[in-house]
Amino acid sequence: MSKKRKREFEGTKDPITLSVIYNRLLTINQEMGITMVNTSISPIFAEVHDFSCAICDWDNRIVAQIDGVPSHTASAMEAVKAVSRHFKDDINAGDVFVLNDPYLGGTHLPDITIMKPVFYNDELQFIAINRAHHGDVGGMEPGSYCPNATELFHEGIRIPALRIYKNEEPIMDVVNMIRINTRMPDDIWVDMKAQVASCRVAEKRIIELIDKYGVEKTRNTIEDIHRYAENRMRLEIASLTDGVYTGESFLDSDGFTDDPIRIKVAITIKGDEAYVDFAGSDKQVTGFVNSPMANTATCVYVAFLTTVTTPDIPHNEGVYRPIHITAEEGLIVNPLFPAPVASCTLDTACAILEACWMALSGVLPDRVPAGWNRWNGPTITGIDPRTDDFYMMFGFNGFGGAGGMSGLDGRHYIGDGIDLGGLIAPNIETNETNYPHITEFNEFTEDSCGAGKFRGGCGAKYRIKLYDEEPTLVMFGDGKVHPPYGLYGGKPGSCNLAFINEGTEEQRELKAKESVHLKKGDTYTSYPSGGGGWGDPMERDPVLVGEDVKNGIISKASALKDYGVSFVNDSFTVDIKETERIRNKYKLNNRRED
Secondary structure (H helix, E strand, C coil): CCHHHHHHCCCCCCHHHHHHHHHHHHHHHHHHHHHHHHHCCCHHHHCCCCEEEEEEECCCCEEECCCCCHHHCCHHHHHHHHHHHHHCCCCCCCCEEEECCCCCCCCCCCEEEEEEEEEECCEEEEEEEEEEECCCCCCCCCCCCCCCCCCHHHCCCCCCCEEEEECCEECHHHHHHHHCCCCCHHHHHHHHHHHHHHHHHHHHHHHHHHHHHCHHHHHHHHHHHHHHHHHHHHHHHHCCCCEEEEEEEEECCCCCCCCCEEEEEEEEEECCEEEEECCCCCECCCCCCCCCHHHHHHHHHHHHHHHCCCCCCCCCHHHHCCEEEECCCCECCECCCCCCCCCHHHHHHHHHHHHHHHHHCCCCCCCCCCCCCCCCCEEEEEEECCCCEEEEEECCCCCCCCCCECCECCCCCCCCHHHCCCCCCCCHHHHHHHCCEEEEEEEECCCCCCCCCECCCCCEEEEEEECCCCCEEEEECCCCCCCCCCECCCCCCCCCEEEECCCCCCCEECCCEEEEECCCCCEEEEECCCCCCECCHHHCCHHHHHHHHHCCCCCHHHHHHHHCCCECCCCCCECHHHHHHHHHHHHHHHHHHC
C-alpha cells in the first residue's frame, strides 16, 4: 500500500470493514433505484431516470449516493436538515417526510424529496432519501416550467417539511393537498408512492446491515467512511499548486431581457482546502434562472468530483468538508425569496459548473473538459386524442454532445453538462406510444462538434410532428448565444437552435425561453449543440479525422478548414502528403503572427 493510500486511512481502525459496509450501502442505493424504475409509472422515471437515491446518517450527513443524476449531488442532504430543524425530536419510526421548497433545501419545485427515517432499537440511525423530478407540480404553465414567472408562487405548489406518512400509513389530508395542486393528481401520487417504496427497500436492507454488524460498529464505520473521503479530497487538493484561479460563464438571458447573465467564480487553493467565491456574479434576475444555494453548492461539488479527484471517491459529507463556498445573498447563485428558480437545475447549473471548470483548468489542464451542451428541449402538453387525457411530455430526445478533454473525444448524444449522461433518452417507439406525436428523425448533426485535437461530441437533430388538436410547447433552454467553449486551442461547439414548422411557410425559430400554442400537424425541430473541442485541431490524428468524415460526424469542408486534412479525390482516404503541407503552412503562418 502506497504512502498516499495509507494516509487516506489515517484514523481508520478497520479499512476492510469500511470497504464492505460502504459498498453494501452503495448496493442498497442501487436497489432503491431499481425499485423506483420498476414501480413508478411516469416515463421521466421509468425510462429517463430523472431521480436520485441517497442515504443520510443520524447527523443528517449524506453517506452514500451513486444512483441518480449528478445535479442532485449533496443537495438532498439539505432537505433532510430542514426536516430535522422543523420536527426536532418528533421524528418516529413509520414516518415519511416530503419537501420541495428551493429555499429550504430543495432545488426547484418539480424535484420532490421523500425521506424515511430508519430506526433500530428505537434510535434513529439513517434516513433513506429519494428525490425525483415530477412532470407537473402546478404553476402557470403545464409541466411547471414557466418562462413568464416572476416569483416562486408562479411555478407550482411549495411544500415545506411535511410529514406525509405516520405509522407506515399515508396522511391523506397532506397527500390530497399536494394532489389537488397538480394537473396530474393520480400520476404524482403513484410516483410518490414509488419513491416511498424505494426508501422502504433501503430501510429493510439497512436493518439487515445493522443486524449483522451491530449499532456501534456500523456507526464507527460510518465515521471512518466520512473521514476516509475527507482525507482523499484533502490529499488531492493539497497536491494542487496554491493560488487563486478564476473562471466565468454566461447565461444567454433570463427570458425577460436579452442581457447576458454573468457567473463569476474565484477558487482559492490553500494547503488542503479550497475556497470558492462567487463575488462578481450578477445579481438575481426577474426570470426563472436563479439558483438557490443548495443547487449552487451541488454544481461546485460536481466540478471538484469530476476533476480534482477520481470517480471511486465516496460521494458523502466528508468529501465536501474541505470545500468552502461563499455567495452573497441576492446574487444569481444565491437569490432572495421569492425569486423564481425552475430552470436552475439545467441552464444555470451548467453555467455554474462551466465557470468552476474554467477556473480549475488553470491548475488541472489535463482533467478539465471543454464545454458540454446546454438544454435545448421543451415540455409539450395537451389532450391526447386517443384517450382524452391530459399528457405532459419532456423533449429528452435530441440530446447534445459532451466536450472533448485531454486524451478523449467528447461523447455524442449524451445530454447537458450538469447531468453528465445521468439522464437517459427514452425509446422513440415507447415515446410515440406514450404521447401523441410521430418522430421524423433523430440523428447526429454533422459539424455540430467543436474541432480540437480531441473534438467535442455531436448533438443529435430531432423532429416530431404533433397530432393532438391544441398542444402547448414551453421552451426553457439556453446556449443560443453562448456555445460550449473550447479549451487550449479547441474550437467551440455549435449553438442551440429550435424551430416550429421548419422548411415551411410557417417556419419560426423558437426563443430559448418562451411558451407557444400550436395546432395539429405542427412540427418541432431541435438542433442541440455539440461539445467544445480540446487542443489544437491541427494536432488531431488525420486518420481519426478521416473516420469522422466517413461516419458523418464532420464534413470534408470542416476537415480541410478546421483540421487541415485533405483527401484523395472523392474518396475517404487521407492524402498524407497534402495534409502535411497544409498543416506546415498553418504552423508557419501562426509563427509569423506571433
